[in-house]
Amino acid sequence: MARQEQISQIIVTAQQMRDIEARIFAAGMPVAALMEKVAGLIARRIQDIYPNVRQGGQGGEGGQGGHEVKRVGVFVGPGHNGGDALVVARELHFCGYDVKIYSCFSKLKELTSQHLLYTQSLGIPCYESIEQLSDCDLLIDGLFGFGLERRLVDAIAKAINQINSWSKPIVSIDLPSGLHTDTGEVLGTAIRATHTFCLGLWKLGLLQDHALEYVGSCELIDFDIPLADVQAVVGDVNKIHRITQTTALSTLPLPRPAVTHKYKEGHLLLICGSRRYSGGAILTGLGARVSGVGMLSIAVPESLKPLLVAQLPEALIIGCPETETGAIASLQLPENTDLSSFDAIAIGPGLTGDTTPIVQQVLECDRPLILDADALNILAHMGTIATLQKRQAVTILTPHAGEFKRLFPNVPDPMKDRVRAVREAAHSCGAIVLLKGARTAIANSQNSVWINPQSTPALARGGSGDVLTGVLGGLLAQAKSKHISVEEIVATAAWWHSQAGILAAQERTELGVDAFTLTNYFIPVLASAWKELN
Template sequence: MDKPEILQSFCVTAQQMQAIEAQIFAAGFPVAALMEKVAGRIADYWLKDWPQSQNVIVLAGPGHNGGDALVVARELHLHGYNVSIYSPFEGYKPLTADHGRYCRSLGIPWYQTWTELATPLGSLACDRILDGLFGFGLSRPLEGELAKVIDRLNQSPIPIVSIDLPSGIHTDSGEALGTAIRAETTLCLGLWKRACLQEAAQPYLGHPVLIDFDIPLTNIEAVLGLEPDVQRLTPEKALPTLPLKRPPLAHKYTVGQLLVIAGSRQYGGAALLSGHGAMASGVGMVTLVVPASLRSLAIAQLPGALVIGAEETAAGAIATLPPLDWDRYHTIACGPGLAQVSWLTAVLNSPVPLLLDADGLNGITAAQLTNRQGITVITPHPGEFRRLFPDLISGHDGAIMAAQTTGATVVLKGAKVAIANNHQLWLNPHSTPALARGGSGDVLTGLMGGVMAQQVAQQGLTNLATVVTDAAMGAVWWHALAGLYAHKQRTILGVDPLELAHCLNPALADYLANGIMPEIIAG
C-alpha cells in the first residue's frame, strides 16, 4: 500500500492531530512554511476545480485556520480572482495577523461587519465562499453576531468550501457547537478528522476531500502507532477480506455452507432479501429456514438455495426449528423478519460462527452474547443497540465497549457503519442515503453471512475471530459499494433492496476493472 492509500485509512482526534503537528514543528519545519504549503494546496485545488468561481468571499478566523484562508485569498487575488475578506475579530495569532496585513496591502477588500458583507451576498455577486473561520480543535459554541452570520450564510444559495472542517463542528464528535457552516465541500487537511466519520457532522460536510500536505509517516505512526485503534475502512483494506480467489478444485461444499434462519408470514420479504444477499455473495451452499407457508415462494425466487419449511405459529412465525446438523455449516445468519424467537437458545448453543440481526438481536440479552462459546457478529441499528446495551453510551465508543464486554464483533449500522471488535474500530466512509430503504439491512445480513461462510471454509479455524471480523468489514464495504453503484445508475430513488442485491456483483466487477468508487456528491 503506497502512502496516499495509507493516509486514507487514518482518522484522528484533535489531540492526535495536535501531537502530530507538534512533532513536525519540533523537527524544525516552520509553522509559516506549513501554512504556505497547506494554503498552496488548497489554492491549487480551487484553481483546478472552480476556475469559474471568480468572485470569492473568504471568511477568515483569528487562528491558523484563518491564516490558511488569508494565504488562499492572497493566491486567488494574484491569479486574478475578485476576492473579498470577512473577518469580524479584533485579536489574531501573530502569523495570521501578518497575512491579514499583507492582504490589505494588496488592496483586497476587508469587511468586519455583516452589513458590509450583505450587499455582495444580496446581489449574488459572490460565486463561492471559502470558510476559514475555525478549523479542528474548536471546543466552544459559536454565539452572538457570528452565529447569526453563519445562519444567514447557510440560508444563501452560494456554495461554501470549508477548510479542514466546517466552522462550528467539533473535531471528534462531529456535533455542531451552537451553529455550524453547512459546506458544499470540506477540504480536510493532512489526515481525516474523526468528525468526518461521525453521523452528526454529515449534514455539514458536503463532499469531503483529503488535502495531503506530505506529513511524514514516521510522525503519524509515532502518535497513532502502526495499527491505530480507529481507522477508516478503505477499499485497500476491504478487498483482501473478500473471497475473490478459489482453488481450482473447489466445489460447493468447500466454498462455504451458510444457514439462514429468517422470515415470518408478516415479514416474508426479509427472508427472501436475505436469501438474495446470500446468493450474491458467491457462497457455495445456502440453506434457508423459513415458516412452512413461505417455502414455495422462497423456492420460486431462490432456486439455488435449499429451502426448509419450519413448523409455524398461528401468527405465521417459526414455532420450532427443524432438525439441523449444525456442524455442517460454516456460518449461521439469523434474525431478519422472524417476529418471535422462542427457540433461539438452540442457535446460541451452536459452536458455529453466528451472525445475529433484527429479531435475532431482539430475542437475546447482552449476557447471552457474553456467555456464548462461539464467534458472534451482531448488526444492530442504534435503537437495537440501546435496547441490548442500555448501560452503554451510544455511538462509536459504545460499539467498542459492547465488543469488549461481550467478545462479539459489533457492526453498528447507520449512515456511517462502524465495525468494532475488542481492540479496534473501523469506520466505513462510503455510503449513500439511497440505502435508507426497508430491506437494505436484510440484504446485508445475507451478504455478510455468505462472505463469512466462505472465509471460514477457506481459512479454517485458525484466528477465527479475525477471519470473521474481516469478513464483516468486507461485506459492509461491498454493500455500500453496491448502494453507490445503484444510486449512480438509478438515482437516489431507485435503489430498492432487490435492485441492491442485483447490483452487488456488477458493482464489484466494475470496481475490480476500474478501481474507482462511484462518487455521489452530496447536496
C-alpha cells in the same frame, strides 16, 4: 501499499492530529512553511473547481469546466485555520480573483496576524461586517478548524447563520466551522459547506452521521505527513480505520483456488422469515447468493418453503414446524446435520418476536453467528451482555440505532457520538457490533473501529438491511479457512452493500433502489472494481 492508500485508510481525532503536527514541527518543519504548503494546495484545488471567470474557465471540476467565479469572500478566524484562509486569499488574489476578507476577532494568533497584515498591504479589503461579502460568488470558510472546542455564541454564531442563509457555494478548510472535530456535533451552529477540504488526515467528526448535512462533498488534501509520525501517534490499538475499495477487495474471497468444491467455499445457514414477514427471508437469501457462498441452507417456517424454493432454486430450503402465528417453532435440520455442520449462521430477518427458543439455541452453538433484526430484540430481552459473555465463538450484531438502544441501554446515545457508542457496546459485550446508518460504524471488543465513508440515502428502505445480513453471512462462511479477520469481513460487507446502493442510485435515482433491485448491483460493482485492480 502505496502511501496515498495508506493515508486514506486512517482517521484521526483532534488530539491525534495535534500530536502528529507537534512531531512534524519538532523535527524542524517551520509552522509557516507548512501553512504555506497546505494553503497552496487548497488554492489550487479551488481554482480547479471554481475557475476564475476572467481566465475563461479553463479548469473546472475534474478538468471538465467548473463553476466560474469572480468574487471570492474569505472568512478568517483567530487561529491557524484563519491563517490557512489568508494564504488562500492571497493566492487567489494573485490569480486574478476579486477577493474580500471578513475578520472580526480582536486577537489573532501571531502567524495569522502576519498574514492578515500582508493581505492588507496588497490592498485586499478586510471587513468586520459579513454583509460586505454577500455579493461574492464563492465563500471560503477559514473560521475554525480542529482547534474549536467551545460552543459558538453571539456575533460569530449570528454571522455563520447569516452566511448559510445566502445559499452560496462554500468551501470549508479542514472542517466546516462549528463542527466538533471528533464527534461531528454542531457546537451551537455550523457552516453548511458545499466542499470540505480535510487537511492531511481524515478527521473523525466528518464521518459521523450528524455532520453529513454540513460537510458537503469531502476530499482529503494530502500534504505529505510522514507515515512514521502518523504510525507513532495512531499506533495499532484503538485505531479507527476508514474502509476503502482496496481493503475491501483484499478481503473478498477472490480469486478462488482452482481446485475446490462447494463445501470448501463455505456453508451458510440462514434462519429467517415467518408467515407475516416472508420477504425478509427472500432478501436475506438473495444477499447470501451474491456473496458467492459455496452452499446455502435457509431454515424457514414450512409454509414459506415453496416461495423460497421458487426464488432461490440453488439453496437448500429447510421447512421447519411453525407456531400458530406462523413463526419457526423448532429447527428441524436435515438428517446428519446439526448447527455445527455450518461455517456460519445468520439469524433474524423476518423471524418475529415469537422465536426466543430458536435464538437461544443458536446462541449456544459454537459457530460464527450474525444476529440481526428480531434476533437482536430477542437478545435484548435475554440480556445482551450476560448472554453474550457465555459465547466462545465469534458473534456479530448488526443493529440500526433503535435496535442498538434496546441492546445497550447503558451505552451513551449513538445519536450524539456513534463511534464512541459502538466502541463501548462492542467492548462491553465482546461481540463485533455494526451500527447501521449513513456512515456505518463497526467496532470490536478491543476498541478498534471501522467506518464506511461512502453510502447513499437510497439504502434507507425496508429490507436493505436484510440484504446486508445475507451478504455478510455468505462472506463469513467463505472465510473459514482463510486468515482474514472477521472485522475486515464485516467492513467489506458494509462497503459492498453501500457501493451496490451507490451504483444502483446512479443508474436509477435514489428512489429506484428497493432491496430486491439492490441485490442486482453487487456483482456489477465487484466486477468493475476487480477489473480496475487487475
